[in-house]
Amino acid sequence: MKNIRQKTKAVRAGQARTPEREHSDPIFATSSFVFTSAEHAAEMFAEREIGNIYSRFTNPTTRAFESRLAALEGAQYCSGTASGMSAILTLCMSVLRSGDQIAATRGMFGSTVNLFCNILSRFGITTSFHSPSEICSAKLDSATRMIFIETPSNPLCEIVDIGQLAKVRDSLSDCILVVDNCACTPILQQPLALGADVVIHSSTKFLDGQGRAVGGAVVTNDENLANAVHGFLRTAGPSMSPFNAWIFHKGLETLSVRMKESCSSAKKIAQWLQNHPKVENVFYPGLKQHSGHELAARQQSDFGALLAFEVHGGKDEAWKLIDSVSIFSVTANLGDAKSTITHPASTTHSRVQESDRKRMGISDGLIRLSIGLEDVQDLIEDLQLALNSI
Numbered sequence: 001m002k003n004i005r006q007k008t009k010a011v012r013a014g015q016a017r018t019p020e021r022e023h024s025d026p027i028f029a030t031s032s033f034v035f036t037s038a039e040h041a042a043e044m045f046a047e048r049e050i051g052n053i054y055s056r057f058t059n060p061t062t063r064a065f066e067s068r069l070a071a072l073e074g075a076q077y078c079s080g081t082a083s084g085m086s087a088i089l090t091l092c093m094s095v096l097r098s099g100d101q102i103a104a105t106r107g108m109f110g111s112t113v114n115l116f117c118n119i120l121s122r123f124g125i126t127t128s129f130h131s132p133s134e135i136c137s138a139k140l141d142s143a144t145r146m147i148f149i150e151t152p153s154n155p156l157c158e159i160v161d162i163g164q165l166a167k168v169r170d171s172l173s174d175c176i177l178v179v180d181n182c183a184c185t186p187i188l189q190q191p192l193a194l195g196a197d198v199v200i201h202s203s204t205k206f207l208d209g210q211g212r213a214v215g216g217a218v219v220t221n222d223e224n225l226a227n228a229v230h231g232f233l234r235t236a237g238p239s240m241s242p243f244n245a246w247i248f249h250k251g252l253e254t255l256s257v258r259m260k261e262s263c264s265s266a267k268k269i270a271q272w273l274q275n276h277p278k279v280e281n282v283f284y285p286g287l288k289q290h291s292g293h294e295l296a297a298r299q300q301s302d303f304g305a306l307l308a309f310e311v312h313g314g315k316d317e318a319w320k321l322i323d324s325v326s327i328f329s330v331t332a333n334l335g336d337a338k339s340t341i342t343h344p345a346s347t348t349h350s351r352v353q354e355s356d357r358k359r360m361g362i363s364d365g366l367i368r369l370s371i372g373l374e375d376v377q378d379l380i381e382d383l384q385l386a387l388n389s390i
């Protein structure tokens, strides 16, 4: 299976068929596994024999998903987690200590900003924020142990040069480069091949693709790091449930066709929105005038299914538009087969301080769309009617 391509990996990698000869993958809905003797149990706990012990840290269904996602990201190691946020927390708790610094891009998902600023800071870990266009040339403190980026970012779709940042990482001692690959998925972008050390996923999003379960993953080729992450998960327990792992594992099988369709629709919607008189700015890397267009064309195989736009006016107009759609779902999730519409300033980024939000470029008139699998013409007509209402 070594030289197979992405689409084949998404369907075939990570299945360990049981003696029952099942075609589709089974769900091992069990919290623990049985040992053949007391000695067998002791051998496994001492890790002299490797295998299933307890589903907080070893479960065949979770392992199947982890193997498939690792194959897609070009990685050797993957740990499933209870959510995307717990993937980020797990990584930070596994590799950082008091006194360490994180350098991150501005304009990331609100809970990530909140985790760094309001939770990790209580444990002596501080974060400096930089604009995506400046982080590669910023003078980073020598205590920086982690560079953390989202590219494209949520919600403004800003693009960061992963290869360039890998050089910055190399200039610092004992620092890792982490990419939240939630918006692209490994179908559009493989950060490890571009020089990143770790990929973070919220499998809640496109990996599932149907909005059914919450989960996440930490993916890497670094054995020491993978062991530290596994050790933290084993002890602290923010682990993925086998049932959710099964959903994500099956979700990966359709990921490439879903991404292709959603990217194509997103591009058509972005092009349509940019010509609409009530729309001020459209943020989509597939548009030539987007500041990250050329970089995205180089480091991604397509431009993604997320976009944002600003309506003339502000919050009142944005809310009116949101209240007027009938096909788009008004919900905070993204990456679903059902297209979603969100007002970041009052939802996903509401816990970010207003001044920081402004600095990120998240205005009150900004609306985020995640494009799913409906007919694109229906989505455009839905937005047309909603824009008419303001």
Ligand SMILES: Cc1ncc(COP(=O)(O)O)c(C=O)c1O
Residues within 6 Å of the ligand: 083, 084, 085, 086, 109, 111, 112, 150, 154, 180, 182, 183, 201, 202, 203, 204, 214, 215, 216, 334
């Ligand atoms: C880019 C990004 N990273 C991480 C997360 C967190 O994922 P979860 O909701 O699965 O904890 C989200 C959630 O929206 C996200 O958009």
